[in-house]
Amino acid sequence: MTPLIQLTGITKTLKGQSEPRTILAGVDLTVHSGESVAILGRSGSGKSTLLSLIGLFDRPDGGQYLLGDRDITKLSERRSAALRSAEFGFVFQRFFLLKHLTAAQNVAMALVNGQGWRSRRKRKALVLAALEQVGIGHLAKHKPPRLSGGEQQRVAIARALVREPRILLADEPTGALDTETGNLVVDVLRAATERGCGLILVTHDRDHADKMGRVLRLNDGLLAPAPQRVPA
Amino acid sequence: MSGRLRSALIIGGQGIRARKLRTFLSMISLFLGVLAVVIVQAGSEIVQRASIADIELQSGKDGTHQMYVGGQDPGALTTALDTVRDRPDAVALSSGKAVIGEPNVTPINPGGSSFDNLGSRPGRVDVICDQTGCYPDPSSQGAPKPNGKAIELRLNAMTGDVRQFKPYRQESGQWLDFASAPSLAPRIVLNKKAAVGFARYQVPAQLHIDGGTSDPTPQIVGVVDDGSYQPEAYVRVDELTNWLPAGGLGSSRGSSLQVLMSPGAADLEQTLRARLVAAGMKAEQININVVQSKQRIESQLALMRWIFLGMAALVLLIGVAGILNVGLATVGERVEEFALRRAVGTPRMLLAGIVLAETLLTGLITAAAAIGASALALRAAPTLAGGRGASYFQDLTFPWQAGVAGVIAGLVAGLLGGAIPAIRAARIPIATVMRA
Numbered sequence A: 001m002t003p004l005i006q007l008t009g010i011t012k013t014l015k016g017q018s019e020p021r022t023i024l025a026g027v028d029l030t031v032h033s034g035e036s037v038a039i040l041g042r043s044g045s046g047k048s049t050l051l052s053l054i055g056l057f058d059r060p061d062g063g064q065y066l067l068g069d070r071d072i073t074k075l076s077e078r079r080s081a082a083l084r085s086a087e088f089g090f091v092f093q094r095f096f097l098l099k100h101l102t103a104a105q106n107v108a109m110a111l112v113n114g115q116g117w118r119s120r121r122k123r124k125a126l127v128l129a130a131l132e133q134v135g136i137g138h139l140a141k142h143k144p145p146r147l148s149g150g151e152q153q154r155v156a157i158a159r160a161l162v163r164e165p166r167i168l169l170a171d172e173p174t175g176a177l178d179t180e181t182g183n184l185v186v187d188v189l190r191a192a193t194e195r196g197c198g199l200i201l202v203t204h205d206r207d208h209a210d211k212m213g214r215v216l217r218l219n220d221g222l223l224a225p226a227p228q229r230v231p232a
Numbered sequence B: 001m002s003g004r005l006r007s008a009l010i011i012g013g014q015g016i017r018a019r020k021l022r023t024f025l026s027m028i029s030l031f032l033g034v035l036a037v038v039i040v041q042a043g044s045e046i047v048q049r050a051s052i053a054d055i056e057l058q059s060g061k062d063g064t065h066q067m068y069v070g071g072q073d074p075g076a077l078t079t080a081l082d083t084v085r086d087r088p089d090a091v092a093l094s095s096g097k098a099v100i101g102e103p104n105v106t107p108i109n110p111g112g113s114s115f116d117n118l119g120s121r122p123g124r125v126d127v128i129c130d131q132t133g134c135y136p137d138p139s140s141q142g143a144p145k146p147n148g149k150a151i152e153l154r155l156n157a158m159t160g161d162v163r164q165f166k167p168y169r170q171e172s173g174q175w176l177d178f179a180s181a182p183s184l185a186p187r188i189v190l191n192k193k194a195a196v197g198f199a200r201y202q203v204p205a206q207l208h209i210d211g212g213t214s215d216p217t218p219q220i221v222g223v224v225d226d227g228s229y230q231p232e233a234y235v236r237v238d239e240l241t242n243w244l245p246a247g248g249l250g251s252s253r254g255s256s257l258q259v260l261m262s263p264g265a266a267d268l269e270q271t272l273r274a275r276l277v278a279a280g281m282k283a284e285q286i287n288i289n290v291v292q293s294k295q296r297i298e299s300q301l302a303l304m305r306w307i308f309l310g311m312a313a314l315v316l317l318i319g320v321a322g323i324l325n326v327g328l329a330t331v332g333e334r335v336e337e338f339a340l341r342r343a344v345g346t347p348r349m350l351l352a353g354i355v356l357a358e359t360l361l362t363g364l365i366t367a368a369a370a371i372g373a374s375a376l377a378l379r380a381a382p383t384l385a386g387g388r389g390a391s392y393f394q395d396l397t398f399p400w401q402a403g404v405a406g407v408i409a410g411l412v413a414g415l416l417g418g419a420i421p422a423i424r425a426a427r428i429p430i431a432t433v434m435r436a
């Protein structure tokens, strides 16, 4: 079966203040549809950098990146935007909801992005389905300042899911939440993979990581399976 | 409508709605600048219309050669008329006082004054001025005549069509027909000021010309706008001479003869000069000048306009600085929003376009407000000015050029004030959302 995404020998060097620093030194990663992968690593190890390459925010310096069997290593800005819209869903540590818009309008942001057009009624149906999928359909008309942190993050997840992406990228989505709410959010993300979506979760929380199908660790610019946890 | 455009409208609309006060404030900063441009443009258009529109009617088209022949020499006059008569490239124009209406009365407008301000000047005009100087009006001497139904005007008798030099605008009826055989009843074309008198007062159709022996019955065939502020009438000289003794034309004081020639009629100019001298005129009495009024006035107005527009542009620049300031602050505030919108697939050019469109829209709305404000001010001007000023402002319409200038000023300001924020917006890296 063709993997969803396949990264081979991905490198990235960032020009720091003084000398250039190699953040990624040849990362290999394959994710199949319906699969969930956790990425661990200490702060500054390059997890967000890796995610930004996978999500087409930026281009790698070397290596090869396949989406299905299509080589997307070097894409134009216009094509990357189209792919970000069609294939990827993003969830970040902070929720990035626009406070003057309702939850529904915030979710609709991913539909009103200049990539294709859906009628107002169609948008409404999609938005409501996404909100329901994360369990907050009843909060559609609320504005973010009136929502709890967990509710806000679920609005953000609904925004990531509304276009039914093939890959969900989450960068420390529980970082700003308490343990219980964090668990809920991870369960919601995990549930999305049951519909065939791939999930890459960057986290510091080993418990959350262990809920994923595979746990990897980014260390010295290389991705490797995380060592087994020694049961306490 | 494409999906991009619709998305842009929604995103832009959300942006403006979320920052109503800020949009309003940047409009205020721009308003004065656009207003200044609109006012300068409107003012100079109005002045230009008023001074240039009539200048060709009054002094003739630029390049016309104009010769004045002193008034009190019937011999010279006849010579001039005869010399010019059959020339298509020149017109001799003899002007003198005439009265239409009851004979031997004081006309409704003594001295041929305008009907607009009848009675505004106390007493009668009893001094007449022409190029030979000023002197008492002979008709005002002796016993005063009773008031009667008569209109005094300046009658211009022409050897040909004067409109090739002074393009009078036809207001109604027709202009004189110079091709047909002369009519026994002189056909007359009035100017607007004279037409006012004829519309207002019933006067008998009897034309009395100074120096004339009998009074013909004139036929009024049309009305023109000749740019004059006094009642005037135009007539074919051959239809008039039937009613005048030989040399009667131009024999009264205050009458004058003017010859208008096209630049190519140099030979005529020489012949005329020679014959006039032969007829007894002094050479230094014959003056020829080339009309250049329009060119002169236009260059003066253009200079003034540029000076004022320059000042308006400075005010506009301050407005642009204001809109730019607000635009940069807004983009700074929306960094995360823009990064996120790009993350969900919004193309960067679309975002830049939306930022630019928001300021362009602000500029356009401001321009509309400034244009509306100055158009209203112009409409209110007659009431505010009152009295004499009122009539000046009465028939002013808002010049479309000022509207265009305002829209352009608004768009340019929007473009200048929006371009840098738009570029900034397009350059926001998406990864911002991961590091915030």
Ligand SMILES: Nc1ncnc2c1ncn2[C@@H]1O[C@H](COP(=O)(O)OP(=O)(O)OP(=O)(O)O)[C@@H](O)[C@H]1O
Pocket: A014, A015, A016, A017, A023, A041, A042, A043, A044, A045, A046, A047, A048, A049, A050
């Ligand atoms: N734009 C940039 N220019 C230069 N260096 C950068 C840039 N962005 C990140 N870095 C550096 O790259 C390294 C990796 O950053 P990254 O954000 O990927 O780490 P991370 O693993 O996500 O850390 P954290 O767990 O704290 O989020 C860091 O040392 C950081 O200082």
Ligand SMILES: [Mg+2]
Pocket: A047, A048, A049, A171, B434
């Ligand atoms: Mg990170």
